[in-house]
Amino acid sequence: MTDFYGVENHGPYEIFDLGDFPLEEGGVIRGCKLAYAAFGHLSATKDNAILVTTWYSGTSKIMEKVFIGPGRPLDPESYFIIVVNNLGNGISSSPHNSPAPACGPRFPRVRIGDDVRAQHRLITEKFGIERLALVVGGSMGAQQTWEWAVRFPDMVARAAPIAGTSKNTEHDFLFAETLIETITSDPAWEDGFYTKASDVHRGLMRHAKVWGVMGWSTEFYRQGRPKALGFPTLEDFVTSFMFGYFGPMDPNNLLCMAWKWQHGDVSRNTGGDLAAALGRITAKTVVLPISHDMIFPISDCEAEHKLTPNSTLEVLNSIDGHLALQGLDNSMMTQLDRALFELLSASA
Amino acid sequence: MTDFYGVENHGPYEIFDLGDFPLEEGGVIRGCKLAYAAFGHLSATKDNAILVTTWYSGTSKIMEKVFIGPGRPLDPESYFIIVVNNLGNGISSSPHNSPAPACGPRFPRVRIGDDVRAQHRLITEKFGIERLALVVGGSMGAQQTWEWAVRFPDMVARAAPIAGTSKNTEHDFLFAETLIETITSDPAWEDGFYTKASDVHRGLMRHAKVWGVMGWSTEFYRQGRPKALGFPTLEDFVTSFMFGYFGPMDPNNLLCMAWKWQHGDVSRNTGGDLAAALGRITAKTVVLPISHDMIFPISDCEAEHKLTPNSTLEVLNSIDGHLALQGLDNSMMTQLDRALFELLSASA
Numbered sequence: 001m002t003d004f005y006g007v008e009n010h011g012p013y014e015i016f017d018l019g020d021f022p023l024e025e026g027g028v029i030r031g032c033k034l035a036y037a038a039f040g041h042l043s044a045t046k047d048n049a050i051l052v053t054t055w056y057s058g059t060s061k062i063m064e065k066v067f068i069g070p071g072r073p074l075d076p077e078s079y080f081i082i083v084v085n086n087l088g089n090g091i092s093s094s095p096h097n098s099p100a101p102a103c104g105p106r107f108p109r110v111r112i113g114d115d116v117r118a119q120h121r122l123i124t125e126k127f128g129i130e131r132l133a134l135v136v137g138g139s140m141g142a143q144q145t146w147e148w149a150v151r152f153p154d155m156v157a158r159a160a161p162i163a164g165t166s167k168n169t170e171h172d173f174l175f176a177e178t179l180i181e182t183i184t185s186d187p188a189w190e191d192g193f194y195t196k197a198s199d200v201h202r203g204l205m206r207h208a209k210v211w212g213v214m215g216w217s218t219e220f221y222r223q224g225r226p227k228a229l230g231f232p233t234l235e236d237f238v239t240s241f242m243f244g245y246f247g248p249m250d251p252n253n254l255l256c257m258a259w260k261w262q263h264g265d266v267s268r269n270t271g272g273d274l275a276a277a278l279g280r281i282t283a284k285t286v287v288l289p290i291s292h293d294m295i296f297p298i299s300d301c302e303a304e305h306k307l308t309p310n311s312t313l314e315v316l317n318s319i320d321g322h323l324a325l326q327g328l329d330n331s332m333m334t335q336l337d338r339a340l341f342e343l344l345s346a347s348a
Numbered sequence: 349m350t351d352f353y354g355v356e357n358h359g360p361y362e363i364f365d366l367g368d369f370p371l372e373e374g375g376v377i378r379g380c381k382l383a384y385a386a387f388g389h390l391s392a393t394k395d396n397a398i399l400v401t402t403w404y405s406g407t408s409k410i411m412e413k414v415f416i417g418p419g420r421p422l423d424p425e426s427y428f429i430i431v432v433n434n435l436g437n438g439i440s441s442s443p444h445n446s447p448a449p450a451c452g453p454r455f456p457r458v459r460i461g462d463d464v465r466a467q468h469r470l471i472t473e474k475f476g477i478e479r480l481a482l483v484v485g486g487s488m489g490a491q492q493t494w495e496w497a498v499r500f501p502d503m504v505a506r507a508a509p510i511a512g513t514s515k516n517t518e519h520d521f522l523f524a525e526t527l528i529e530t531i532t533s534d535p536a537w538e539d540g541f542y543t544k545a546s547d548v549h550r551g552l553m554r555h556a557k558v559w560g561v562m563g564w565s566t567e568f569y570r571q572g573r574p575k576a577l578g579f580p581t582l583e584d585f586v587t588s589f590m591f592g593y594f595g596p597m598d599p600n601n602l603l604c605m606a607w608k609w610q611h612g613d614v615s616r617n618t619g620g621d622l623a624a625a626l627g628r629i630t631a632k633t634v635v636l637p638i639s640h641d642m643i644f645p646i647s648d649c650e651a652e653h654k655l656t657p658n659s660t661l662e663v664l665n666s667i668d669g670h671l672a673l674q675g676l677d678n679s680m681m682t683q684l685d686r687a688l689f690e691l692l693s694a695s696a
Binding site for chain 2: 166174187203206216219
């Protein structure tokens, strides 16, 4: 058991107890805990709530750093901002922090729809919120954003899915598969029954390298961004940044999230009809792909935008590619803030 | 020892015996064999010779299918076309076909420069050719094309590097590293001392999947190309096409080529100065990136084009991405043929 996921790194956060939470795949998480961090104050009319979802490996702490701050669109002075850790991310109920017997590789399969239903209970039961001013998230957080807008259209006034799709593509499925296999191919993984997460360090290092290939962009490397960010060699960048980020994580947590990511698909709500699913959306939506994203390219996002009523498409420009979500490209963050300001100021 | 590499699959070809061939990394291939296939007839003035190089895993047979034919630019009626198998590809001297003791994982490190020096001996000693009308190749074959143009500028009248760079990029290095590790992470690999190549099938399957992610493009999948090519599901495409292609290959051969690919760099000829290296080129050169190539994107190729005197850039359009090199996109092949016709008809 690692303490990487402790409050020191990722807190403070609150826990919402869902009790025994049934899952779409048929399983159940007993005593399911949803960890969330809230910022600002809910207005008397409860009309100023923003939900921020989390990406693969992301927790409420990094979302706070990337999205929230005074003078920014997600300003706690104006909004009540709830960041919810996705199931499996290591903070909410996850393979590594669940009690026996349903822990580790025995933790049940979780879907994006489960995340959204769990978040819905938090939003309604805990806070009594009937409508969210905005749901926003990147990557797997975008999957949750899309799912919210399709599943609970009346509750989502505005939606901003960043660098992520509502239905996982074949290419994305295969990419996630290669990530999964970096870990499961490590003999130390032992079908998930490793003694310590760090025993799987070879697999986690390969996982970090595959992210190094697909997470950024060819331009990111060609223009020497690793060096500009303080990593003098490619090897140092891979070790100190990529493995530094992913290395401390729990393999079963990552695998739980990877499966969820692979199977994200809002058309499950409409018998497999994606156009019908996206056609349900009433939220004012801005679809925000990142220009150099190798995982969720503009074209994949644009195709979904075209199926979404009341949506616009804005391409965020960054050679950081998908991992521009980490917030290291100030210019793109400025563009993102401007887009979110605009969305929040629009009537919806 | 597999018979995948036999004459039935990859012949006919001739063997040029290089004797003991010293390598740039300091090793030597004893009794080094260069396998080549020749088409057409060398003119009396020896001015109609075209050299075709081979890519990672590629052999003379697939180059013949992709590039050569009556009525096409590489027409044996007009040209004497020599396709040379790169060292390590399984047809020329390679880990799997070399005699003990320097076989398998003990096979020495080979560089792109070694390929080109070996090919130079074939061209000059065997055929007495002093100048090549054209050197053309894709991917690792482009690396050899670039190396030819830099190393022997007086011998290369025209050069057509397709979907490959003269100096390997950091991104490309890291991508090749993830390919290498799909194989070396397989316990059956046994540091290269496997009993049969097929024992490493788990690693080879992962290798095929990573190629599935980076080799094609997101558009290739989004537009349903796998199905159009006769593979009804993603799983069938990965198994029947990708693993079907790479699965029969020898892991040590692939690793030999992967290392060579990672370390390709024409600036080794000029003390690390890429501009100086490319500045040496006198060949009329057309740089041919593929529009949707995730490995060698337009921008990386364009940067080298700008450093190359007497060069033009033409983007080949194909959603097949890098593996459009396989020749499955007829429209791109027509475009390629037109570009090569134009290059061959230009005075040089």
